[in-house]
Amino acid sequence: MAANPDRIGSVVSLWRYPVKSMIGEELDATEVSEQGLVGDRAYALIDTSDGKTATAKNPRKWPNLFDFRATLDGVPSLGERLPSVKITLPDGTILESNQPNVNLILSQAVKRPVQLRCASVSPEAGIAEEYIPDLDDGNRNNRVSEFKLQSGTFFDSAVVHLLTAETIGKLLSVYPEGRFEVRRFRPNIVIKTLSGMNDWVENSWVGRILAIGSSVRLYVTNPCGRCVMTTLAQGDLPADLGILRAAVRHNRSHVGVYASVLQTGRLQRGDSVRLE
Numbered sequence: 001m002a003a004n005p006d007r008i009g010s011v012v013s014l015w016r017y018p019v020k021s022m023i024g025e026e027l028d029a030t031e032v033s034e035q036g037l038v039g040d041r042a043y044a045l046i047d048t049s050d051g052k053t054a055t056a057k058n059p060r061k062w063p064n065l066f067d068f069r070a071t072l073d074g075v076p077s078l079g080e081r082l083p084s085v086k087i088t089l090p091d092g093t094i095l096e097s098n099q100p101n102v103n104l105i106l107s108q109a110v111k112r113p114v115q116l117r118c119a120s121v122s123p124e125a126g127i128a129e130e131y132i133p134d135l136d137d138g139n140r141n142n143r144v145s146e147f148k149l150q151s152g153t154f155f156d157s158a159v160v161h162l163l164t165a166e167t168i169g170k171l172l173s174v175y176p177e178g179r180f181e182v183r184r185f186r187p188n189i190v191i192k193t194l195s196g197m198n199d200w201v202e203n204s205w206v207g208r209i210l211a212i213g214s215s216v217r218l219y220v221t222n223p224c225g226r227c228v229m230t231t232l233a234q235g236d237l238p239a240d241l242g243i244l245r246a247a248v249r250h251n252r253s254h255v256g257v258y259a260s261v262l263q264t265g266r267l268q269r270g271d272s273v274r275l276e
Contacts (some may be wrong), residue, residue, distance in 0.1 A: 006274045008201075009193035011212060012165060014267060017186060018085045019070035019116075020044035020154045021056040023234065024186070029268035031078045032216050034261050036159030037188050038076040043085055043097065044126075044154040045106065045114040053154060054114060056229045057130040058144060062110065064090060066234040078264065082118075125151040133228050135245050158258030161224055162202065162210070163187035167255060170199050175246035179237055184230050185255050191273050202257040209276040215265025217276075223254035230255070 017024030020041050031038045045054035045065075056065045067090035074083030085097040089109050095102050097116055107113050126149040134142040149156060163185055171180045182190055189212070193201055205220040212218065226247050233239040247253050 006276065007194070007272055008197070008275050009164070009191045009273045011189060011267065011269055011271045011273060012192045013182065013190040014269060015182075015186070015188055015190075016040045016072070017070065018042050018072050019068070019087060021054060021062070021065040021229075022068040022070040022087065023066060023183075024069075025071045029266065031076065031266055032160075032261060032264050033078055034159075034264060035153060036155070036261065037267075038078060039072050039082055040159075040188060041119065041154040042072075042082055043070070043116055043118055045110065046117045046126075048113045048115050051127070052146075053126040053128040053149060054110070054112075055128045055130070055156075056232060057128065057156075057227050059228065059232055060131055060144070061112075061129065064110065066232055068109070082120075087116075119152065119154050125149055126154065128156070131228050133231070133241060133244070135241065135248055157224075158221055159261060160189065160218055160259040161185075161187045161256055162189045162191060162205075162218070162220070162259055163224075163256035164197075164201055165190060165192045166197055166199070166201060171243075171246055171250075171255070174250045175242055178240055178243050178246060180243065181237060183234065184237060184243060185226070186229070187256055189267070200251050200254070203251075203254065205257055205275065209262065210259065211274040211276055213265065213267050213271035215263060216261075216267055217263035218259040219262050220257050220259045222258050223252075224256040224258050225253045226255045 014027040016037050054062050069088040071086050072083050073086050076082050087095045103115050131144050132141040168180050210218045231241045231244045247255050
């Protein structure tokens with residue numbers, strides 16, 4: 001049988017981050033709704049002193065969010081109530097989102113007064129902060145700025161982030177001293193492209209439709225500009241400003257692409273990816 005000429009690769013990993021800016025979970029399969037992978041960024045910490053959403057994009061204010069891990073306590077399904085979330089604290093303590101003292105314990109752990117909130121009860125567009133480091137590129141940054149989240153969600157820019165294994169490899173080739181791993185970039189879908197694809201192949205997908213598996217169709221909206229989060233330490237990965245500097249210098253800070261959901265359905269590892 002002849003190969004599908006529109007096939008560009010396959011899904012090699014799927015990731016969900018149930019609590020914004022905490023370490024998430026790798027999946028074998030997932031349902032996809034109009035709001036992305038079901039359960040992704042379903043919760044966030046809200047600073048009750050100023051109403052802003054906690055994000056590792058401002059590590060000066062939130063220095064240890066990557067020391068927390070969040071997983072859903074069950075398999076979520078389209079159209080059904082989300083299961084509770086489990087949060088593992090830096091000291092190994094495991095919290096349940098529905099336990100009565102969860103906000104007190106989280107506030108003590110992050111050293112700020114916070115409330116764990118579900119996106120389904122946050123209809124207004126939230127406000128978060130981003131620290132923009134000085135990369136010695138002449139822009140004289142080293143500042144903090146505010147930005148709005150998408151209305152009714154805890155997403156910054158889009159509901160799906162796609163990344164190719166080839167882009168990770170390209171970044172390593174231009175900065176071999178860095179440890180470029182998928183978890184630094186927090187994508188939802190990682191794709192291994194067919195041999196012969198160009199460098200930064202995702203850039204060419206903007207404005208196109210990706211069909212994944214038997215039903216899911218995504219519209220690629222724009223390149224994914226990266227931020228200080230990619231430079232932070234997490235687990236055994238060291239802090240490294242060179243990670244972001246490499247992306248800025250070689251691909252205008254872009255690593256992967258953002259997409260919206262045109263057609264919902266189910267994804268699993270190994271699904272074929274086709275370009276329409």
